[in-house]
Amino acid sequence: GRVGRSRQKAYAYLLIPGEHIITRDAKRRIDALRELVESESGGGFKLAMADLEHRGAGNLLGHEQHGEIAAVGFELYTEMMEEAIAELRGQPNRPDFEPELRIAxxxxxxxxxxxxxxxxxxxYRRLARANSEEDLGEIRDEMRDRFGPVPTLIENLIAAMNVRRQMKQLMIVSSILKGSQLxxxxxxxxxxxxxxxxxxxxxxxxxxxxxxxxxxxxRIEPGDYEQLFxxxxxxLQALAGCEKLENWPAAKSGQALN
Structure with a gap:
């Protein structure tokens, strides 16, 4: 509870059996209190944030205070939540993997x-997590606004990320270019x-x-990087036409290669 109001100063004494006996988690909580003993206004909020970081964000879909979001990281935690919700909804659970793209x-x-x-x-993280070609285009436009004209190296990177995005959608594990063969x-x-x-x-x-x-x-014909991509x-567009659309979310419709 709260102690100390207005001009009255209050004290609270916490007794522990010994630092060598208490648990690691308990010691972390005591250390957080020590750091905020002489803090200025807002110390209570900082203490609450330290407790949130220690325990995790809790059960996002209920009232229980538990969870270890700090142990796995926020992004992984949200991905796990999305997978769990999709499973409860009966949506197909696609295997998670990172496609390998080697094109020199x-x-x-x-x-x-x-x-x-x-x-x-x-x-890099935003480019890797882009869900569509439009998302990649928005990141390119943002970089142009913030840092100036986008160099060829970044254009190549955006094109490569778009290829990896399509590979993951089609569940292609690897695309390796060896000479003129992909x-x-x-x-x-x-x-x-x-x-x-x-x-x-x-x-x-x-x-x-x-x-x-x-x-x-x-077979890949020789040419510059733009022609390669x-x-x-x-x-990939052609291979998208070979997907079993009744089982998985549809990819872009493909056509036979010319």
Missing amino acids: VPAYIPEAYVSDENERLVL EIRFHPDAPVDTTRLAKLADQNRSTMRLTPSFQVIA AQLDGV
């Missing part, structure tokens, strides 16, 4: 463009209609073939 293209945020390291990390491997649980995939490869024999393990090998986008 320089793509990063130059230090000369964004000097602050933390700001660069924030931008090797594409699907996740074992990918909702791919193998019959449609085989038909796509048969229709585009000059640019695509399918291995017995259903790994796609696509355009070809990658074309391949």
Whole structure:
């Protein structure tokens, strides 16, 4: 409770059996109190925030005060909550993975463009979490407004993030460019209609073939980075047409390669 009102000064004595006996969590709470003993106004709010950080945000859907949000991080905590809610709603739970994209293209945020390291990390994270090409475009526009004309290195990075976004949507584990061949491997649980995939490869024999393990090998014509990304986008658009749309959220409709 509150102690000390107006001009009257009050004291509170907390007795413990010994610092070597109390638990680690209890010691952290006592340390938080010690730091705020001589604090100015707002100490109560700071103490409440320290307690929130220690215990976690609690049960977001109920009245219980529990949880360990600080242990896993806020972003991971919210992702876990979204997965749990989707499961309760009966929505399909797609496996979580990070696609591997290797195309030998320089793509990063130059230090000369964004000097602050933390700001660069924030931008990398936002680009990686973008859900659509429009989201990536908005981040590009924001960087242009804040830091000036966007260099080619960042344009490459945005294009690569867009490719990875489509790969994750189609549950493609890896896309590795070896010379003029792009090797594409699907996740074992990918909702791919193998019959449609085989038909796509048969229709585009000059640019695509399918291995017995259903790994796609696509031919990439030499060109600059912009042409490379355009070809990658074309391949992914074609593969999107082989998805089992009745089982998973629909991707962009694909067409056969020209």
